[in-house]
Amino acid sequence: MNVIVFIKQVPGTTNVRMDPATGAMLRDPSDTVLNPLDEHAITEAAKIKDGQPGTVVTALTMGPPSAVKALQEACARGADQGVLLSHKAFAGSDTIATSRALAAAVRKLGPVDLILAGEKSIDGETGQVGPMTAAMLELPAVTFVRRLNLEGGRIRVQRLVEDGVEELAVTLPALVTVVRDINNPPLPSLRRYVMAKKMTFPVWGPEELGLKETDTGLKASPTRVVKVFSPKFARSTAIFRADGEAGLDASVQAVIDLLRTKEILKKGGA
Ligand SMILES: Cc1cc2nc3c(=O)[nH]c(=O)nc-3n(C[C@H](O)[C@H](O)[C@H](O)COP(=O)(O)OP(=O)(O)OC[C@H]3O[C@@H](n4cnc5c(N)ncnc54)[C@H](O)[C@@H]3O)c2cc1C
Structure with missing residues (x-):
């Protein structure tokens, strides 16, 4: 079988800074990790x-x-080879432009049986790239998958839905996005890490993918980050003093009135 796993390099810190002018994430290439859900996708591919x-x-x-580091990690965890799509023309790509480049790379890699991806990245967190790429390749996509079994030319999957689990049979080729329940990624051995560190990977740009430079990057990205801000939480304090029985009643009434003014309590109801 030919299995392709989409992996993304993400910030290795929760202290992500944004450029307030452009809305772009300020990335530190020295502090990155493999997107945690993609570890599960790689582990599933290794099981297959x-x-x-x-x-x-x-x-x-x-x-x-610097995303070579993520490819090395993927190879330490079970991938046989890796490909890096990297070119200045890709800069500023939104999920559509990213998916377009990934779809072109899948076509170039030849007939694929199964594509695995994480359910979402921990930085962008849109969950769009997997299903969008499948749509561009005209492949069925199954999301939120927690169990995957091969059955000849198809897969049987269990996917998480709001009120339970759905079981589906899907004809291959197909794309599957996985949730963390699907497996427990083991730590790779030191031998595999050393082997992966020595691996080199082809680097493809728009030309190798048969794309025009205007098919990718910021110009091909309809999404615009209009504003980036941290929600502000303000806290105000009101003190109600209760002296004696009458004071207690008055304080309780004052609290009720305040909650009604703020429309937390409705008039005549709880
Ligand atoms: C206007 C705009 C400009 C942007 N500019 C940049 C930029 O310059 N540089 C930049 O890095 N990001 C940029 N981004 C963010 C970029 O669009 C997203 O990081 C990217 O499209 C993936 O979306 P996501 O993180 O929500 O992935 P999700 O859809 O949440 O990821 C789900 C899964 O898809 C796969 N996947 C996601 N991204 C990739 C990838 N790149 N390669 C392989 N597999 C992947 C992984 O398996 C991942 O687990 C920009 C976004 C916008 C809107």
Whole structure:
């Protein structure tokens, strides 16, 4: 089988800073990790490879040159090879432009049986890239998958839905996004880390993907970050003193009146 896993390099810190002028994330290339959900996608691909000898797992990422680190991590965790999509023309890509480049790379990689991706990234968190790329490739997409079993030319999956679990059979080729319940990624051995560190990866830009430079990047991205701000929480304090029985009644009434003024309590009701 030919399995492709989409992986994304994300900030290794929760202290993410934004450029207030452009709305873009200020990224520190030295402080990045593999998107945690993508570890689960790689682990699932490695499990498939164990059960289906001859399976080739390719990790695919679009990002800056430092994203090689994420590809090495993916190879330490079970991928056989990796491809980096990196070019200045990709800068500023939103989810559509990112998906367009990923779809072109999948076509270039040849016939694929299964694409695995994380349910969402921990930085952008849109959850759009997997399903959007599947739509561009005209492949079925199944999201929020917590169990995956191969059955000949199709997969049987369990996906999380709001009020339970849905079981589906999907004909391959298909794209699946996984949730963290699907497996427990083991720590790779030191030997695999050392091997992955020595690996090199092809780097493709728009030309290699058969895309015009205007098909990707900021100009091809209809999404605009209009404003980036942190929600402000203000706290005001009101003190009600209760002296004696009558004072207690008056204080309780004052609290009720205040809650009604703020429309937390409705008139005549609780
Ligand atoms: C106007 C605009 C400008 C932007 N400029 C930049 C920029 O210059 N640089 C930048 O890094 N980001 C930029 N972004 C953010 C970028 O669009 C998103 O990070 C990217 O499209 C992925 O979206 P997401 O993080 O929500 O992924 P999600 O859809 O939440 O990710 C789900 C899964 O999709 C896969 N996936 C997601 N992204 C990639 C990827 N790049 N490669 C491979 N697999 C992937 C992974 O498996 C991931 O687990 C910009 C966004 C906007 C709106």
